[in-house]
Structure formats: structure tokens, C-alpha cells
Amino acid sequence: xxxxAREAHASLxxxxxxxxxxxxxxPSRGSLFLLAAPLLLLALFFLFPLIWVxxxxxxxxxxxxxxxxxxxxxxxxxxxxxxxFQTAAIVTFCALVLSYPxxxxxxRAQGRWLAIGMVLVLVPFWTSAVIRSYAWxxxxxxRGVVNEALLALGFIDRPLRLAxxxxxxxxxxxxxxxxxMILPLLSAMRGxxxxxxxxxxxxxxxxxxxxxxxxxxxxxxxVGAGCVLVFISTLGFYxxxxxxxSSSPMIAVAIEQQxxxxxDWPQASALASVLLVLTCLLFMLYERxxxxxxxxxxxx
Amino acid sequence: MSExxxxxxxxxxxxxxxxxLAGTAAVxxxxxxxxxxxxxxxxxxxxxxxxxxxxxxxxxxxxxxxFTAKTGVKILGAPYMDTARIKAMVxxxxxxxxxxxxxxxxxxxLAKLGLLEPIDYDIVPxxxxxxxxxxxxxxxxxxxxxxxxxxxxxxxxxxxPKGWVEFFDAATKPGQRSLWKLAPQTLExxxxxxxxxxxxxxxxxxxxxxxxxxxIKPNLTWWTSGAQSAQLLTSGEVDVGTAWNGRLFxxxxxxxxxxxxxxxxxxxCDAFVVPKGVKDKxxxxxxxxxxxxxxxxxxxAQHIPYGPTVPAAFELLDAKTLALLPNSPxxxxxxxxxxxxxxxxxxxxxxxxxxxxxxx
Numbered sequence: 001x002x003x004x005a006r007e008a009h010a011s012l013x014x015x016x017x018x019x020x021x022x023x024x025x026x027p028s029r030g031s032l033f034l035l036a037a038p039l040l041l042l043a044l045f046f047l048f049p050l051i052w053v054x055x056x057x058x059x060x061x062x063x064x065x066x067x068x069x070x071x072x073x074x075x076x077x078x079x080x081x082x083x084x085f086q087t088a089a090i091v092t093f094c095a096l097v098l099s100y101p102x103x104x105x106x107x108r109a110q111g112r113w114l115a116i117g118m119v120l121v122l123v124p125f126w127t128s129a130v131i132r133s134y135a136w137x138x139x140x141x142x143r144g145v146v147n148e149a150l151l152a153l154g155f156i157d158r159p160l161r162l163a164x165x166x167x168x169x170x171x172x173x174x175x176x177x178x179x180x181m182i183l184p185l186l187s188a189m190r191g192x193x194x195x196x197x198x199x200x201x202x203x204x205x206x207x208x209x210x211x212x213x214x215x216x217x218x219x220x221x222x223v224g225a226g227c228v229l230v231f232i233s234t235l236g237f238y239x240x241x242x243x244x245x246s247s248s249p250m251i252a253v254a255i256e257q258q259x260x261x262x263x264d265w266p267q268a269s270a271l272a273s274v275l276l277v278l279t280c281l282l283f284m285l286y287e288r289x290x291x292x293x294x295x296x297x298x299x300x
Numbered sequence: 301m302s303e304x305x306x307x308x309x310x311x312x313x314x315x316x317x318x319x320x321l322a323g324t325a326a327v328x329x330x331x332x333x334x335x336x337x338x339x340x341x342x343x344x345x346x347x348x349x350x351x352x353x354x355x356x357x358x359x360x361x362x363x364x365x366x367f368t369a370k371t372g373v374k375i376l377g378a379p380y381m382d383t384a385r386i387k388a389m390v391x392x393x394x395x396x397x398x399x400x401x402x403x404x405x406x407x408x409x410l411a412k413l414g415l416l417e418p419i420d421y422d423i424v425p426x427x428x429x430x431x432x433x434x435x436x437x438x439x440x441x442x443x444x445x446x447x448x449x450x451x452x453x454x455x456x457x458x459x460x461p462k463g464w465v466e467f468f469d470a471a472t473k474p475g476q477r478s479l480w481k482l483a484p485q486t487l488e489x490x491x492x493x494x495x496x497x498x499x500x501x502x503x504x505x506x507x508x509x510x511x512x513x514x515x516i517k518p519n520l521t522w523w524t525s526g527a528q529s530a531q532l533l534t535s536g537e538v539d540v541g542t543a544w545n546g547r548l549f550x551x552x553x554x555x556x557x558x559x560x561x562x563x564x565x566x567x568x569c570d571a572f573v574v575p576k577g578v579k580d581k582x583x584x585x586x587x588x589x590x591x592x593x594x595x596x597x598x599x600x601a602q603h604i605p606y607g608p609t610v611p612a613a614f615e616l617l618d619a620k621t622l623a624l625l626p627n628s629p630x631x632x633x634x635x636x637x638x639x640x641x642x643x644x645x646x647x648x649x650x651x652x653x654x655x656x657x658x659x660x
Contacts, residue, residue, distance in 0.1 A: 076655035083659075141537045142476075163537060164521045242524045248659065253524075260384040261482075262651055263409065 050276075057269035067270035077254065077267075081274065084251040087170070087241075088234040094174040095181040095230050096223065102178075103185035103222070107192075121186075125179035133240045136172035137163055140244070169244045173237060180233060181226040188222025220293075228286050232279055251275055346587060349378040350401035351570070354546075354604055359401065362600035367590045373583065383409055386575055390415045395577040399584045404440050405484060407571035408640035409647065411437035417574040423585040428592045432637065433609035438571040441591050442606040445545045445565035445626030445635065446485045449530075452557040454539040461540055463564050464493035468512045470519045478532045478541030479513075481522035483654035484643055488566050488636065489542060498564070502639045504650070510657050533558045544568070545626055549605050562631035568638050570606070601625055607632075 060066045071077045106117035124132065139145045140162035147159040162168045192215065200210045238252040245253075251271065258268035348364070350356050356377050364375035378397065381389070383406045389395055402410070410416050416437040426434045433440035448467060450460050454475055461467040467477065468490070480486045487509050491501055494508035513520075521538050523529040529543035534556040548560045572591060574584045590596060597613035600606070607627035608614065614628065622628040626635065643650065 074652070074656070075659055076652055079659040137531075141535050143536045243528065245522075245524075249655070254655075257482075257651070257655075260382045262647060263383055263387060263413070264648070265384075 053269045054273050057266055057273050060264075060266035060270075067267045068274075070267065071270060071274060077271065080249045080251045080254040081271070081278075083248045084235055084275075085278070087166075087173070087237075087250065088231045090170055091173045091177055091234045092227050092231045094170060095177045096227060098174065099178055099181035099185055099226065100223075103182045103189055106182070107186055107189035121179050121182050124175075125183075129176050130239050130243075132176055133172055133243045136168070136175070136240075137243060140168045140171070163244055164246060166246045166248065169241050169246065172240050172244050173234060176240060177230045177234060180229045184225040184229060185219065185222040188219050188225070192218045221290075224286065224290055228283065232283070235275065235279060344372065345374045345376055346398040346583065347376050347378050347396065348399050348401065348587075349381040349397055351380050352377065355401075355570075358600050358603035358606075361603055362596045363587075363591050366593075366596050366599075367587055370590065371583075371586070375587075382406060386410055386573075387413065387415055390576050393577060395575050395579070397575065398578060398580065399587050400573050400575060401441070402438075402571055402573055404438065404569040404571040405638065405640040405643050407435075407438035407573050408644040410573060410575075411435070412644045415576050417576055417578060417581055417584070419574075419588065420581075420585040423582070424589045425592055428594070428610050428612065430609050430611060433569075438573045439588055439591065440569045440571050440609050442570045442597075442600060442604075443567050443609060443625075443627040444569065444606045445562060445567050446480075446489065446542050447545050447548065447560045447562060447565045447626070448540065449533050449543045449548050449558055449560035450540040451533050451536050451538070452559050453536060457559065457561075460561075464489055465495055467540065468493035468515050470516050473540075475519070475539030476521055476537070477516050477519050478521045478523050478529065478538040480529065480542060481524050481658070483650045485566050485568060485638060486542070487650065487654065488638060492564060492636070498634070498636045501636055502642050503646075504642075506650075506653060510653075513657065530558075545605060545624075549624065562626055563634050565626055565631075565635045566638055567626060567632075567635055569609070 057067050058064050063069075071081070102117075102121075106114065106121070109117050137144075141147070142159045142161070142163070144163070146162065147156075150156045151159065162171075196214055196218070197210055200214045205213060236252055237250055238256070241250045242253060255268050255271050255275075258264045258271065348359075350359055360375075360377070364377075368374055381397070381400055381402070383402075386400065386402070387410070389397075407416075418436055419434070419439060421434070424434075424439065429439065448461070448464070455461075455473075459473075461469070461473045466473055470477070479489065487504055487506070488501060490509035490512045491504050492498070494505065494512040496505055496508060521532060521541075523532055523541070523543075526544055526547045529541065530547040530551055532538045533541055533543060533548070534551050536557075543560070545560065545562070545565070548558060552558055552560070572588055574581065574588070578584050592610055594608075594610050594612040594616060597608035597610045598616035601608050601613065601617060602621055605624035605626075607625035614622065617625075617628075622630065625631060
């Protein structure tokens with residue numbers, strides 16, 4: 001079933017190609033020169049410092065690979081890495097579950113409702129994460145809005161501990177990440193041809209079947225892009241866990257402590273390198289998975 | 301620890317708002333004029349990075365302006381430089397500042413790493429200073445304190461936890477606690493909470509300290525910034541916790557439901573250092589000598605509730621000011637001074653063990 005939907009999708013794409021009749025753009029030798037300046041900029045200010053950080057991770061006075069041995073053996077360095085990836089996974093899942101229906105509604109909307117929907121997504125997106133983290137603190141604290149409301153309604157007898165816990169941090173991070181999930185979903189969903197859904201209906205699929213067999217597979221590129229975006233952004237969270245966090249440290253906080261408190265730059269570089277490599281591996285895995293799925297669709 | 305200072309809140313009353321605007325103006329001024337002057341390095345100006353905000357205002361009145369009046373040299377503030385930045389600057393042989401205000405624990409680390417010029421005590425009058433404030437590579441300029449604060453809706457001065465031992469006894473004094481999520485000062489408080497006498501605090505009894513921290517783990521909220529420590533107490537998120545006195549003094553004045561005590565406080569201080577390779581070493585030392593003058597130290601303490609390190613300055617202060625200072629003869633009776641040399645020597649081990657405890 002999934003395969004059929006993919007085939008439908010692929011045929012739509014082929015259809016679009018033949019319709020425009022234009023070859024996809026490819027860089028000529030001349031236009032490569034245009035890339036020289038940005039490439040140089042990237043090499044100087046991105047690639048070179050990155051290599052320098054990686055090289056520095058081997059410069060510990062305690063020994064060549066000592067920094068990596070410590071990450072593997074010292075729970076105070078290893079746990080933040082685990083906790084960061086765990087947090088990113090939870091936040092990504094929550095953001096996806098919350099975003100999917102929102103993106104679906106907005107993708108169906110027209111005219112004024114579409115504009116209102118977009119504003120509701122974009123205004124938080126343009127608001128600083130620091131301000132939103134503080135707002136969550138005001139909402140979640142012991143004498144905050146959420147607790148006062150729950151107490152007044154009689155749902156609880158004693159205030160819940162929400163701020164400065166893992167739950168509070170996950171709630172705030174997921175909310176901050178929502179636009180990064182909704183926007184890719186929206187772009188995928190608006191690209192879904194409504195006639196495909198009508199065709200499924202005509203062929204006798206009930207709404208649930210229409211969704212599972214046609215709509216969901218067609219929206220998968222948006223799901224994938226949104227998840228990768230949210231997951232990788234969450235790995236670097238600093239201010240929200242610092243304001244709302246529990247006792248567990250995110251990796252960014254651990255790196256900062258190595259840099260500015262302990263002045264152990266090789267150790268900080270090693271932590272950063274491990275984070276970078278793990279992130280790249282995950283991204284490559286996603287790309288491969290994506291290509292294989294897409295390839296399978298083409299082959300049918 | 302650039303943020304022990306209480307930056308006046310824009311949400312508070314009229315005076316605070318003015319203070320805030322003045323602070324913002326000072327920062328903007330520092331930013332816009334500071335940057336090009338570093339490039340020009342004109343001989344009639346000095347650049348002194350510092351903690352900014354209310355602290356910079358006090359430094360300006362007490363030390364910067366008086367130095368300018370004496371020598372004609374203008375002092376430009378600049379954003380706080382932590383240990384990492386000074387290390388990078390000195391290692392790159394690009395010292396473009398003249399003297400630096402920095403937390404004294406960071407100063408001790410920099411001294412240990414050999415990144416500072418030795419203080420020239422032929423120019424700086426050593427005898428004027430408290431003996432512990434006059435170090436080979438840094439002078440301690442003022443004394444702040446980590447104190448116990450509490451929310452007055454939960455505790456009164458009578459039934460609050462008396463001292464750190466009761467602070468860690470959640471059974472007899474129920475309530476949510478808060479501590480700084482960092483090893484320094486928090487481990488001192490925990491050791492005191494284990495009943496270690498103040499004069500035997502160092503080397504820290506780590507086993508006792510962590511056993512004490514274990515006792516309140518279920519009732520503990522961590523703070524990671526000075527603003528947060530005060531916010532937790534004023535909002536009632538926690539009932540009793542540690543905070544720097546400079547952070548609690550303003551909200552208490554503004555009528556927030558908090559109070560604090562200097563009993564068993566942990567002194568944590570500001571220092572001034574001269575990075576190695578500074579352009580004009582003699583002038584930097586003269587700047588430090590100006591810090592050590594009793595009347596300037598007294599003027600400083602009148603602007604911000606941090607105590608002088610020049611004993612003679614206390615005689616120039618009235619009772620009302622003295623009551624706010626952590627190290628006034630009355631307030632400082634039961635306090636301990638953070639041993640920053642101990643932290644500079646054992647930082648790796650102490651931070652490592654604390655972090656391990658956090659994730660354990």
C-alpha cells in the first residue's frame with residue numbers, strides 16, 4: 001500500500017517534469033566561480049576552526065587520546081551526551097505529535113484562516129527562545145498560572161513540581177521547537193494533490209484508510225525533514241535547560257563548563273567533536289533511509 | 301561569576317527603572333566607545349573590563365572617576381572577560397586591556413596558570429589591604445557573600461533554618477531548597493551543613509559534603525544564574541536557598557517577600573588583575589593603587605552592598621551602610637572566606653566529583 005502511494009507520488013513528480021519541459025539546473029564551470037567567495041568564507045571561518053577544534057581534542061597534556069578515554073569512562077562526561085540525545089528524541093516525538101494535526105489544519109485552510117494560522121505559527125518562531133523560556137517559567141512555577149489554575153479547579157491539592165524538572169524542560173523545548181516541525185510538514189502537506197485523496201475515496205477507502213495509506217506516506221518527506229531539524233536543533237539547547245532544567249546537564253552546558261570554568265579546552269573540544277560526529281552519523285543515516293525509501297518507490 | 305551583582309530590574313519601581321536605564325546607557329556607551337578605542341589604544345585612556353551593570357556604576361564612581369581626576373587618564377569599561385577569554389588573549393599575545401575586574405576564584409586560576417603580571421607592591425600599598433586580599437598576582441577589591449535567603453511566606457526569622465546544618469535537615473524544617481548548580485561555594489555550604497567547623501573547612505571533607513547533599517536531593521531545585529537564585533525565592537518556587545547578597549538586597553528593598561541573613565555566609569570576592577603582556581604596566585599598577593585608598597573603598601561600599609578589603613574604610617562608613625555589608629565587623633563574625641587557592645589547585649577533582657554526583 002505504501003508502495004502504491006509512493007508510486008502515485010513519483011508519477012506525479014514525473015508528470016510535473018514533463019509538463020514544464022525544462023531540464024533541471026546544473027552548475028556550469030563559469031557559475032562555479034560565483035561560489036568561490038562563499039566557499040572561501042566557509043573554509044576560513046567554518047571548516048578551519050572545526051578542524052582546529054578536532055585537532056585540539058588530541059592535545060591534552062595527559063595524553064593523546066586521554067580526552068576520549070575520559071568521555072568513555074567518566075560518567076560525568078558520558079551521561080550528558082546520553083541525556084542530550086535522549087532529550088532530543090523525546091522533544092522531537094512530542095513536537096511531531098503536536099505539530100501534525102496543526103500543520104494538517106493549516107494546510108487545508110484558505111484565505112484569512114490560512115493567514116491567521118501562519119501568524120500563530122510564525123509569531124512564536126520570531127520570538128526569542130530566552131523570552132519563551134522565561135514565559136514557561138512563569139507558567140510552570142509552584143505559584144504559577146498552571147498550578148494556580150489546577151488548584152482552583154480542584155484537580156490537585158498541592159502544587160505540582162513542574163519548573164526545574166525534566167518534564168518542564170521537555171514541555172518548553174517542544175513548544176519552542178514547534179515551528180521547526182510545523183513549517184516543513186506544512187510545505188509537504190500543501191504539496192499533496194487533493195485529487196489523490198479523492199481517488200482513494202472513489203476506490204472505496206474510508207477516511208482512516210485514506211489517511212494511513214495515502215496521506216501519511218505522502219507527508220513523510222515533511223515528517224523526516226521536521227524531525228531532523230528539531231532533533232539536531234535540540235541537541236544544542238543551552239538557555240532553556242539552564243533556566244528550567246533539572247539536575248541533569250545538557251551537553252552544551254557541560255562543554256561550557258570545560259571551556260570557561262576548568263579551562264580544559266582539549267576536553268571541551270573532544271566533547272564537541274563527539275557531538276558533531278554523532279550528529280553527522282545520524283544525519284547520514286537519515287539521508288540513506290530517505291534515499292532507499294525514495295528509490296524503492298521509483299523502482300516499482 | 302560576572303553576575304553576583306543585582307542588575308536593577310526593569311519591572312521594579314521608579315528608582316530601579318532609572319537605575320536600569322542608566323545601566324543600559326553605561327553598557328551601550330561602553331560598547332560603542334570601547335571597541336574603537338581598543339584599536340587605537342590611545343595613551344590617555346585605559347580599558348578595564350568588568351562585571352557591568354550596578355557593579356560598573358559603583359566602580360566608576362569610586363575608582364574610575366577618581367583615577368581620571370588624579371591622572372587625566374580616562375577609563376573605559378568593557379564587557380566581562382572570564383578566565384577563558386583572558387587565557388586566549390594572553391596566549392595570542394594580544395593584550396588590549398589594562399586591568400581586569402574578575403571573580404577572585406578565577407583570578408587564582410589565572411595566577412596559577414602564569415597568565416598575570418605580578419602586583420608591584422612598591423606602587424600598591426600592601427599594608428593598607430587585608431593580608432588575604434594582597435596576593436602576588438591579584439588584589440581582592442570587595443567582598444560579596446553567598447547567604448541563606450528564604451521566602452517570608454514560609455519562614456519567619458524565628459522558625460527559619462538556623463545555620464546550614466538545619467538547612468540540610470528537611471525533616472524538621474520542611475520546604476523546597478535551592479543551591480547553585482556548581483561545585484564552588486555549594487560544596488562549602490554542604491560541608492558546613494555536615495557540621496564541619498568554619499576554621500577546619502579546608503581541605504573540604506567531600507564525603508561529608510556529598511552525604512549532606514544526598515539528604516536534601518528530593519527537595520532540591522538548582523539555580524544556574526544569580527538572577528534565578530533570587531527569582532526562585534521571590535516567586536516562592538523554593539522556600540529557602542542560597543543566593544549572593546547583591547541579588548537579594550534589591551528585591552528585599554522593593555518589598556518582595558524574602559529575607560536573608562549573613563550568619564555563616566561564604567565570602568566570595570571581586571578581584572583586579574593585570575594580564576601578562578599589558579602595554580603600560582606601571583600605569584596599571586597605579587590604577588590598582590587608587591583602588592586601595594580608604595575613601596575610594598568607602599565610596600564603593602556606599603554604592604553597592606559589597607564590603608571593603610581595606611580595614612580603614614570601615615571607619616568612614618555609617619551604621620546603615622555597615623548593616624548591609626557582608627564583612628562589616630558585626631555581619632562577618634560567623635562567615636567563612638572561600639579558599640580560592642584550594643579551588644585553583646583542586647578544581648579538576650572537585651568539579652569532576654560534583655558533576656559525577658549530579659548525574660549519579
